[in-house]
Amino acid sequence: xxxxxxxxxxxxxxxxxxxxxxxxxxxxxxxxxxxxxxxxxxxxxxxxxxxxxxxxxxxxxxxxxxxxxxxxxxxxxxxxxxxxxxxxxxxxxxxxxxxxxxxxxxxxxxxxxxxxxxxxxxxxxxxxxxxxxxxxxxxxxxxxxxxxxxxxxxxxxxxxxxxxxxxxxxxxxxxxxxxxxxxxxxxxxxxxxxxxxxxxxxxxxxxxxxxxxxxxxxxxxxxxxxxxxxxxxxxxxxxxxxxxxxxxxxxxxxxxxxxxxxxxxxxxxxxxxxxxxxxxxxxxxxxxxxxxxxxxxxxxxxxxxxxxxxxxxxxxxxxxxxxxxxxxxxxxxxxxxxxxxxxxxxxxxxxxxxxxxxxxxxxxxxxxxxxxxxxxxxxxxxxxxxxxxxxxxxxxxxxxxxxxxxxxxxxxxxxxxxxxxxxxxxxxxxxxxxxxxxxxxxxxxxxxxxxxxxxxxxxxxxxxxxxxxxxxxxxxxxxxxxxxxxxxxxxxxxxxxxxxxxxxxxxxxxxxxxxxxxxxxxxxxxxxxxxxxxxxxxxxxxx
Numbered sequence: 001x002x003x004x005x006x007x008x009x010x011x012x013x014x015x016x017x018x019x020x021x022x023x024x025x026x027x028x029x030x031x032x033x034x035x036x037x038x039x040x041x042x043x044x045x046x047x048x049x050x051x052x053x054x055x056x057x058x059x060x061x062x063x064x065x066x067x068x069x070x071x072x073x074x075x076x077x078x079x080x081x082x083x084x085x086x087x088x089x090x091x092x093x094x095x096x097x098x099x100x101x102x103x104x105x106x107x108x109x110x111x112x113x114x115x116x117x118x119x120x121x122x123x124x125x126x127x128x129x130x131x132x133x134x135x136x137x138x139x140x141x142x143x144x145x146x147x148x149x150x151x152x153x154x155x156x157x158x159x160x161x162x163x164x165x166x167x168x169x170x171x172x173x174x175x176x177x178x179x180x181x182x183x184x185x186x187x188x189x190x191x192x193x194x195x196x197x198x199x200x201x202x203x204x205x206x207x208x209x210x211x212x213x214x215x216x217x218x219x220x221x222x223x224x225x226x227x228x229x230x231x232x233x234x235x236x237x238x239x240x241x242x243x244x245x246x247x248x249x250x251x252x253x254x255x256x257x258x259x260x261x262x263x264x265x266x267x268x269x270x271x272x273x274x275x276x277x278x279x280x281x282x283x284x285x286x287x288x289x290x291x292x293x294x295x296x297x298x299x300x301x302x303x304x305x306x307x308x309x310x311x312x313x314x315x316x317x318x319x320x321x322x323x324x325x326x327x328x329x330x331x332x333x334x335x336x337x338x339x340x341x342x343x344x345x346x347x348x349x350x351x352x353x354x355x356x357x358x359x360x361x362x363x364x365x366x367x368x369x370x371x372x373x374x375x376x377x378x379x380x381x382x383x384x385x386x387x388x389x390x391x392x393x394x395x396x397x398x399x400x401x402x403x404x405x406x407x408x409x410x411x412x413x414x415x416x417x418x419x420x421x422x423x424x425x426x427x428x429x430x431x432x433x434x435x436x437x438x439x440x441x442x443x444x445x446x447x448x449x450x451x452x453x454x455x456x457x458x459x460x461x462x463x464x465x466x467x468x469x470x471x472x473x474x475x476x477x478x479x480x481x482x483x484x485x486x487x488x489x490x491x492x493x494x495x496x497x498x499x500x501x502x503x504x505x506x507x508x509x510x511x512x513x514x515x516x517x518x519x520x521x522x523x524x525x526x527x528x529x530x531x532x533x534x535x536x537x538x539x540x541x542x543x
Contacts, residue, residue: 011056018064019056026056035059038271042089042239088113090239090275092268096260097232100137101225101399102414102458103256104233106249111405113241119232121222121396121463122215122491122528126229127163134159136228140255141456147449154438154445154460155226161434162224169217172429177526179209185537204540208532215528219491220425222396223464224438227414239275242268246279251288253455311392311418311468315497318504320388320472327385327509328360329353331475334381335363361511374483374518382476382515389501390470394421396463397493400485406477411469414458415450416443418466421493438462478505479516486520489531495523 011019016026022040024032033041033055040063047062048055096107108116126135136155142148183191184205187198197205237245242264249261261280268276278284321327333349340348352360367378393401395414402409416439426435442460449457473481478501484490485498499521506513 011060015060019059022059023056031056038090038092039274042091042272042275045089088238088240090272091237092239092242092271094235094242094264094267095232096235096264098135098230099233099260100139100256100459101227101229101231101463102137102254103260104231105399105402106252106254106257107233107235107245107260108402109409110241110245110248114235114237114245116403117234121225121399122218125163125166125218126159126225127166134163135230136226137230137256137459139228139456139459141453142449142459145449145453147445147453150445150448151460154441155228157441158224158226158438158462161431161438162221165221165429165431165434166217168431169220169425169429170213172425173213173216173220173526177213179206182209182526182529184208204536208529208536211532212526212528215532216526219527220423223394223421223423223462224435225396225463226442226459227395227461227463228459229463239268239272242272243276243279243284246276247284247287248291250280250284251291313419314390314392316393316500316504317390318387318501318508319390319470320386321505321508322385324509324511325357325360327475327512328364329355330384331381331512332360332363334384335367335379337381364511365514368514368517371515371517374480378476378479378515380476382479382512383474385509385512386472386474387478387505388470388472389504390468391497392418392466392468393497394464394493395461395467397491397497398467398469399463400491400494401471401481401497404471404473404477404481406480407471407473409469409471411467413454414461414465414467416446416461416465418468420462420464420466422464435464439464475505475509475512475515482516483518488520488522488524489527492523492527495520495527 011026019026022033022035024034033044035041035044044055044059044063047058051058053061096104099107104118108118128135134156136159138152142151180194182205183193184197184201186192186196186201194202194205235242246261246265246268249257249264252258252261265276265279280288322330329349329352332355333345333352336348336352337345370376371378391398391401398411420439422432422435426432439462442462442465445460446457449460482498482502482505485494486502490498499519502513502516502519502521505516
């Protein structure tokens with residue numbers, strides 16, 4: 001077998017007994033670190049790079065008799081040597097309950113080192129009250145201002161309209177898409193009409209149908225919710241990423257985000273204190289000041305050099321891309337590089353530039369043809385060309401696209417300046433007046449707040465209002481985003497946008513777009529139905 005062969009007699013019986021409390025085994029060259037303290041696990045990993053001892057030997061010699069050894073080592077490395085990378089060796093999980101959709105987006109702006117799970121607006125309704133109040137953020141500066149009463153009135157109206165229409169929308173969708181008209185899988189694995197199912201199969205089908213209809217109803221209504229709506233988020237990440245997140249939040253102009261920084265920092269101090277100690281020390285405060293200056297300077301320059309213009313009504317506008325020939329040459333050169341037996345990239349590129357258009361097309365189509373499903377991502381060669389899209393989509397939809405982080409995304413403040421979307425079902429159900437009333441009230445309150453407190457004014461803006469942002473992404477990531485966001489179970493709003501992105505790429509790069517092989521250009525009335533069927537099948541197997 002490969003690897004370093006461990007001599008079984010290297011450790012005494014008593015040493016083995018101690019080691020097995022901190023490592024998964026004592027006699028193999030692959031093992032897990034199971035030491036209960038996070039700081040010790042991280043310190044062992046970083047100490048590993050500064051000695052030729054085995055990790056288990058390091059533990060016996062340096063850590064076993066010194067409970068503070070991990071803390072001491074981190075302090076030394078981080079403070080004396082400034083080795084930021086060791087801060088990635090400490091991990092923590094934080095849960096935050098009851099933060100606004102403004103604050104959660106600021107947290108989720110962080111791209112590397114953190115993973116998030118947020119409360120879904122598709123599966124969870126926001127119709128419950130706590131102590132007689134709907135769950136939206138009472139922003140301190142707004143609440144201490146003359147705008148407080150109007151802000152509360154606008155948010156309450158949103159939640160009242162949202163809450164009282166959940167059941168009517170469910171009823172409407174049941175009428176439009178009755179269970180009898182849907183097909184469900186029977187015990188033989190065949191899709192049949194509901195009426196042809198056995199009693200047990202019908203119970204299962206009803207469960208699938210009800211979950212699908214409820215998700216659809218909440219999808220239709222989510223545009224009414226304001227950005228102040230309280231949500232929950234779980235964050236898993238390393239110390240370095242958490243430290244930067246804290247610095248970002250500490251530098252915020254919003255009190256909610258500064259309070260969150262203090263609370264998150266307090267909780268991280270209970271698990272990975274050494275990894276986040278610089279978030280608000282002299283170095284952290286200097287970085288906070290720098291981040292504030294970036295915002296101030298860019299704001300001043302925008303006012304100096306830019307004139308306000310009304311935006312065109314579009315979903316996705318492709319504003320920057322390479323020529324088809326240049327993009328293909330770069331990607332094909334990267335494809336050939338790995339197996340080119342030492343030929344320089346410059347020479348490969350030079351030879352590829354002499355290829356005919358037919359040959360380039362064949363090469364790209366070859367790599368498109370070998371993809372069997374969307375999880376088989378194209379190779380990194382397809383990262384060699386990039387696209388910049390300008391978006392104007394509703395804020396609710398932005399929340400879904402915002403989850404894609406292997407790209408550059410910049411966004412503006414949330415406003416009521418760009419109009420709002422109205423789902424067709426809202427019109428057909430006859431509740432458009434109530435829906436419009438929510439939007440008009442929000443705009444009225446936003447407009448009186450925006451000159452005095454523009455960032456705080458965002459809290460009153462509904463998910464339905466259009467929101468400007470841009471993305472710069474490479475073709476490989478575009479494949480992932482477009483194929484994922486056009487699957488049948490996707491929300492109809494972002495499915496349309498992803499489809500527009502595909503059309504734009506296909507127009508400028510008709511050959512390269514063939515790698516986006518599993519885009520779905522169809523529309524669906526009950527997006528979640530097939531997904532709920534698969535979940536039910538898994539549930540049965542598990543049972």
